[in-house]
Amino acid sequence: MQIYQTGQFRKSSYFSKCVIATFSFFMINHAFANVVITGNQNINTATTYNNTTLDMSNGRFTINTGGTLTIQNSTINVTISPSNPFFTAMTNGSLVMNNNIVNVTVSGITPNPNSQSLYPIMPIQQGSVNLNGNTFTTDTDFTVSLLQTNVPATTNFSITNNTIKHFHGGLYLNNSSNATVSGNTFWNVSFSNIYNSGQLNNFNNNIFYFPGNLRLGDAIDLINATGVNIQNNIISSSSNYGIYIMGGQNISIDNNKIVDGLSYGISIPTSSLQKVNNKSLAQLLSKKKLTLLSNSNIVINNNYISLNRYGLSGGVINQLIVTGNTFIQRFSDSSIRQYWTNNDILLPSASNVTWANNLYKEAFTQDVPGDNSNALSFVTFPQHGGVFIP
Amino acid sequence: MELSKHMKKRCFCIISNLTLLMMTGLSYAQTIVIHPNTIISFSKTYNNATLDMSNGSFIIKNNATLTINNSSIVGTLSPTNPTLFTVDGAGSLVMNTNQVNITATNIAQHPTTQSLQYVIQVAQGKVNLSNNTFTINQPYTAGFLITTSSIPTTGIQLVNNNVSNFHGVFYLISSDNALIKNNLLNTNSYGNIVVMGSNGTITGNTISFSGNDRLGNSMDIINSDTMNISQNLLLTPTCHGVYVLNSNNVTIDSNQIFGGITYAINLLSNPEFEAQDEYVHKLAASLPARPLGATNIVVSNNFMSQNRYGIAATDITNLNVFNNVFIQRFSDAVSRQFWTNNSILLQNVTGLLWTNNIYKEAFTQDINGDNSQSMTIVPFPQTGGIVL
Numbered sequence: 001m002q003i004y005q006t007g008q009f010r011k012s013s014y015f016s017k018c019v020i021a022t023f024s025f026f027m028i029n030h031a032f033a034n035v036v037i038t039g040n041q042n043i044n045t046a047t048t049y050n051n052t053t054l055d056m057s058n059g060r061f062t063i064n065t066g067g068t069l070t071i072q073n074s075t076i077n078v079t080i081s082p083s084n085p086f087f088t089a090m091t092n093g094s095l096v097m098n099n100n101i102v103n104v105t106v107s108g109i110t111p112n113p114n115s116q117s118l119y120p121i122m123p124i125q126q127g128s129v130n131l132n133g134n135t136f137t138t139d140t141d142f143t144v145s146l147l148q149t150n151v152p153a154t155t156n157f158s159i160t161n162n163t164i165k166h167f168h169g170g171l172y173l174n175n176s177s178n179a180t181v182s183g184n185t186f187w188n189v190s191f192s193n194i195y196n197s198g199q200l201n202n203f204n205n206n207i208f209y210f211p212g213n214l215r216l217g218d219a220i221d222l223i224n225a226t227g228v229n230i231q232n233n234i235i236s237s238s239s240n241y242g243i244y245i246m247g248g249q250n251i252s253i254d255n256n257k258i259v260d261g262l263s264y265g266i267s268i269p270t271s272s273l274q275k276v277n278n279k280s281l282a283q284l285l286s287k288k289k290l291t292l293l294s295n296s297n298i299v300i301n302n303n304y305i306s307l308n309r310y311g312l313s314g315g316v317i318n319q320l321i322v323t324g325n326t327f328i329q330r331f332s333d334s335s336i337r338q339y340w341t342n343n344d345i346l347l348p349s350a351s352n353v354t355w356a357n358n359l360y361k362e363a364f365t366q367d368v369p370g371d372n373s374n375a376l377s378f379v380t381f382p383q384h385g386g387v388f389i390p
Numbered sequence: 391m392e393l394s395k396h397m398k399k400r401c402f403c404i405i406s407n408l409t410l411l412m413m414t415g416l417s418y419a420q421t422i423v424i425h426p427n428t429i430i431s432f433s434k435t436y437n438n439a440t441l442d443m444s445n446g447s448f449i450i451k452n453n454a455t456l457t458i459n460n461s462s463i464v465g466t467l468s469p470t471n472p473t474l475f476t477v478d479g480a481g482s483l484v485m486n487t488n489q490v491n492i493t494a495t496n497i498a499q500h501p502t503t504q505s506l507q508y509v510i511q512v513a514q515g516k517v518n519l520s521n522n523t524f525t526i527n528q529p530y531t532a533g534f535l536i537t538t539s540s541i542p543t544t545g546i547q548l549v550n551n552n553v554s555n556f557h558g559v560f561y562l563i564s565s566d567n568a569l570i571k572n573n574l575l576n577t578n579s580y581g582n583i584v585v586m587g588s589n590g591t592i593t594g595n596t597i598s599f600s601g602n603d604r605l606g607n608s609m610d611i612i613n614s615d616t617m618n619i620s621q622n623l624l625l626t627p628t629c630h631g632v633y634v635l636n637s638n639n640v641t642i643d644s645n646q647i648f649g650g651i652t653y654a655i656n657l658l659s660n661p662e663f664e665a666q667d668e669y670v671h672k673l674a675a676s677l678p679a680r681p682l683g684a685t686n687i688v689v690s691n692n693f694m695s696q697n698r699y700g701i702a703a704t705d706i707t708n709l710n711v712f713n714n715v716f717i718q719r720f721s722d723a724v725s726r727q728f729w730t731n732n733s734i735l736l737q738n739v740t741g742l743l744w745t746n747n748i749y750k751e752a753f754t755q756d757i758n759g760d761n762s763q764s765m766t767i768v769p770f771p772q773t774g775g776i777v778l
Contacts, residue, residue, distance in 0.1 A: 309754070330755040340757065363696070
């Protein structure tokens with residue numbers, strides 16, 4: 001059975017209205033096999049789709065004040081194009097999605113790996129978002145992003161156990177606080193996988209495979225963020241940085257595994273709008289005057305930072321605590337190793353640094369046959385002077 | 391001053407209650423010295439206790455259960471005190487949320503031979519360990535848990551434990567229906583998870599630096615049937631990540647294996663061991679003879695990055711390899727094509743299904759190194775090796 005929902009209610013006849021109203025009665029809070037959404041469907045009341053196939057080739061939702069859109073156990077086939085620019089927008093209200101498969105087909109949008117997507121499929125102004133157990137996939141790299149908040153403050157988003165594939169931008173949480181982003185798997189998401197400015201957010205137990213999608217992008221970017229907890233994540237093969245923090249205060253980076261990155265595992269540069277602009281992150285910031293916070297009280301504990309080209313670097317940071325981390329890298333000779341593990345070079349402007357119990361291990365060789373004589377022991381990673389392997 | 395009749399009655403009640411509690415085996419915060427070969431032949435529970443096992447050990451037998459919860463245990467392993475917990479006579483050992491610190495005394499480090507001392511040795515009975523932390527002060531000296539090859543065990547559960555620095559961790563030999571879940575194993579040498587049995591589940595474990603830069607795989611599955619190995623994270627194994635020998639119906643799914651010195655996954659039928667795998671050979675030899683052969687092995691959705699090699703297999707019937715990611719780095723195209731060529735890596739494999747596997751050249755570690763070949767993901771073909 002196929003149901004059509006269109007945005008043309010006002011133009012229909014009285015009879016049509018009755019028929020549509022009857023069908024809508026069943027449609028709201030009931031399940032149908034196949035529903036075609038056309039035009040922009042305003043959600044102003046509670047609306048639920050369960051065990052449904054939503055055909056959104058030419059349709060989209062806008063959730064407004066008083067509206068709650070709940071979609072569960074459904075398959076959603078949506079086409080994003082200049083004329084159908086999003087899947088679900090929210091001016092206010094509530095979006096709840098559980099255990100859905102969302103397939104995004106991109107039409108008429110040119111891939112743009114070096115600049116921010118103009119097409120977040122879930123642009124959020126205000127309201128609440130709860131996404132759990134969904135799989136979001138797009139068919140064209142470097143085109144559309146997944147979710148983006150903007151200037152109005154949002155709070156208490158819950159985004160858990162989702163799989164997010166091939167988007168050009170994952171979760172952009174501008175001015176968003178108390179979010180829980182946990183248990184998600186990001187595959188080949190370019191630009192920023194998680195971007196956040198806000199307070200008291202938790203980014204835990206996520207897996208990032210190929211953040212940047214071999215072009216441009218980090219796994220986690222924090223700009224002007226305070227009280228953020230980044231814990232138990234796995235970041236593999238980032239095209240740029242694993243974790244990038246600018247203007248971070250009271251940040252905990254604990255027990256993450258950051259491996260095989262093109263550049264630094266963790267980078268905390270001096271707060272600078274110019275650097276933000278150079279890194280294209282300015283495109284992600286909400287359109288308001290920005291005063292960057294200084295970096296302070298950043299705790300980096302118990303992380304496994306392996307086979308990134310570099311480990312940890314930073315600019316001006318006050319109160320940096322680095323303890324119990326394991327760094328694994330491989331260098332062609334001891335002078336290069338000592339230089340690129342020397343915190344006098346990597347952290348020249350950090351003050352009030354606590355550096356304790358950090359270990360270094362030379363990575364096993366990838367060469368066949370190669371020499372592992374330097375790779376069979378842990379040595380202390382000193383606060384100053386770089387790593388020396390006897 | 392003489393106590394009133396009422397007070398006397400209250401005191402009597404309190405003492406009676408305390409006596410009753412002690413008789414039922416409940417203990418309170420105190421240091422308890424355990425004597426050598428302390429027999430547990432009736433069920434016994436320690437809660438919130440400090441157990442001093444510097445010179446002591448338990449022997450659990452006669453269907454009894456020893457339960458230790460929320461306690462601190464200090465134990466010493468030595469040639470004269472080679473085991474702290476012996477489970478025999480259908481007994482059970484249950485440990486929840488304990489901190490266990492082991493000191494090895496008079497045991498020389500022997501990284502390339504098997505331990506003679508273990509914290510827990512199971513002859514006949516059950517073990518259920520959850521949310522404990524076990525550490526030993528000297529690496530390459532003593533192992534953690536071993537069952538007996540000649541006496542089958544079943545239903546051993548090891549969940550959410552943190553085990554560090556032992557020379558051998560979970561050796562479940564002739565052990566069926568084991569659950570090894572969400573444990574953190576760090577810098578343990580020799581075998582970390584060794585299972586010989588059937589219907590086992592190994593899932594959600596994080597194993598860091600197995601082999602401890604000397605000798606040891608993250609997982610050894612030997613002479614086993616119906617094993618599920620899923621969602622484990624293996625970091626920098628000194629030998630193999632997952633080593634499967636002579637086993638049937640094994641699923642290796644959604645594991646992540648990073649930075650290993652050799653193969654991420656090695657599947658074999660015959661004991662064609664290299665010298666470094668001698669410990670596996672010895673363990674396998676202790677079992678009753680089993681027909682050689684390995685069939686129905688599934689390797690799916692694994693992410694294998696920066697191990698020197700990816701998957702190798704020898705003498706396997708029905709091998710299904712799909713949706714895996716391989717990240718490696720080679721100095722030249724010839725080496726890459728050779729070491730990713732299944733005609734070389736998979737020997738005498740029949741019934742091979744190889745689909746949707748992908749390869750990416752790892753980013754360089756060289757400063758100013760060339761990443762021009764590292765910016766694409768290519769299919770990993772069934773034959774012929776990778777050509778970028």
